[in-house]
Amino acid sequence: MRLEQLTFTRYIAALTVVFFHYGATVFPANLPWLNPIMTAGPIAVSYFYVLSGFIMAIAYYRAGEQQQRPFDTRRYWWARVARIYPVYLLALLLMILAKYHSTGSEPFTVALSLSMLQAWIPGYPLTLNAPGWSLSVEAFFYLCFPLLILLVKRHHLTHLSIAAAGLWVVTQTGHTLLLNSEYYTSRGLLHDMIYYNPLMHLNTFLIGFIAGAWLQEGKLQRLASPNLNTLALLSVALLAMALLVVRQPLMTHSGIQFDYTNGLIAPLFLLFIVLLALNTGKISTLLQHPWLVLLGEASFSLYILQKPLHGIYEKLMPASIDPAGMLHFYLFVILLTLSAVFSYWFFETPLRRFINNFVNRAP
Template identity: 55%
Template sequence: MQLNQITFTRFIAALTVVFFHYGATAFPASLSWLHESVTAGPIAVNYFYVLSGFIMAIAYYQIQPEKPLNKRRYWIARFARIYPVYLLALLLMAAASSKELLENPLNFPLHLAMLQAWIPGYPMSLNNPGWSLSVEAFFYLSFPFLLALIYKTGVKYLAVICVVIWLITQFVLITSINSDAYTGKSLLHDFVYYHPLMHFNAFIAGLLCGVLFKRNAATLKPTNTFLLIASLVLIIVLLETRPMLESLLGIKLAYTNGLIAPAFLLFIWLLAATKGCVQKALCHPLLILLGEASFSLYILQKPVFGLYNKLIEPRVGLSDIADFYSTLTVLIIVSILSYKLFESPLRTIINKKLS
């Protein structure tokens, strides 16, 4: 089952991460009524987790399984998908952070093994975006067992588990960030925002949604375009009204750990079921290419911005906003080249050699 109309949303989500890190004052983030959405990078990572579970189900779930999932081949495919570019970005950042590596010799091995998100104090060292791949690696490791559970007991049992984990996650997160013990960049902060178990609910929810979608795909009616747009508007409204909602409730809220995952699921489901001109437009080869290159864009953003700021920015004398868009253009080009010349070829080689 091909759902190419979803691919471009990965590029948009990755773009919000770049705006969050480097372009918070650039257009369109400069628009007060869109700022929270355009710079919703950490929340966009949660969208990635939901979408990852959904796509895994579409790719691997069988309505009438003929044989169990080949775990070794699956894990090799997942390794080939994310590790080469992840390692490239890590090596680039390690080369630029020799002092940090000398001060903490455990830092690089944890990142190399994709374990940094498990230990507070390490997720945001070296290549910051890499923490989310540490989380994703855990999801990839657990997926075959979750799929086996669905085959054995159906979706109801896992759905109950998902709801329980979701409730526990939101309770721990909200009570933690509103406690006196919480400060930014603290060990508690690292645990509630970056630990893999604090994001597990989003992946499971996406997986369950993908299973249900695949089971019912033959009988689903094409999505009404109005409903699709409404689901997107709902996400934007949730993002833009969060500061106001926090003020009304008198507490801090975080959408990073699955709180608005149901809204993401609604949008993904409707987009997956869409047909006609919307599907055709989103399946344009250029948009699909940008979506496929979004992983490189996401993981290479820090090295590219770092190199640009060090080597090019002092020589061109542009304004801060112009510098951001110049670097973003370079990043998009580098990401496409990375996908075409590095990521895809290495993925093919690894799959052939190890599988």
């Protein structure tokens, strides 16, 4: 099942990360009512995780008798390595060479990033290439995925769905309680644990996997009704954006700190993904345009290369261009996007194909 209408949403999500890091003060992100939406980068990472679980289920989960076929772990592991590690390693090496971070020369810091373990240890998730922490989390999801397939084989999908819902409740409750505890300090060790630790994000990947499996089982087809689908899709998108806008006012008036980064609104993301996957109307047709699909495919390179390329960009830009201005930022977005497409065409895809062909070749 090809769901290319979902691909471009990855580019939009990755772009909010770029706005969060470098464009929060430029138009139109500087408008108060748009800023929480356009700079929702950390929350967009949760969207990536839900989408990842969903797509992985579509790719690997087989309903009924086909599910009894053995899971080819060898090909699975190499396919995952080929999918994320070459560009991840390229970005990491660029950061090490540039010595952007004061800890960049410490062997332990480098070893953690090379092994994609940095998100597990407070104090280290954002070292070297900061966006790489999310790939550390994703690597943990890949590690868990064969176990999820095994659990579905041995237990009914309904049981796993209940467990996923329970994990989501526990994660959100734990995150909110710790965020409001007297021991929490911004950017402290507890902050790193509740915001970056892979266990705090597992709920998002799991609910995405469950939804993808149910879709493969043919249980979600009612949501494909054209009239219901389009209306629900637009309503969910508007509701998610409204929740982004009202988060800060709600915290101010309630005195309770909460965040969406660990999946608090992931069920909305999930519903949006399912509805868009089942959409057969004009929205789906538009999003399947080859150029939009290409931008979505290049979004991983855009996301993981943004920090090293921003450093190079700042060194090469003329001093006459205001580094805090709109021109400076949008030139960077254009060059970053072109670089990501170039990376996807000539680095990411060829290496992925080479690794997969090498592993899958006949004895």
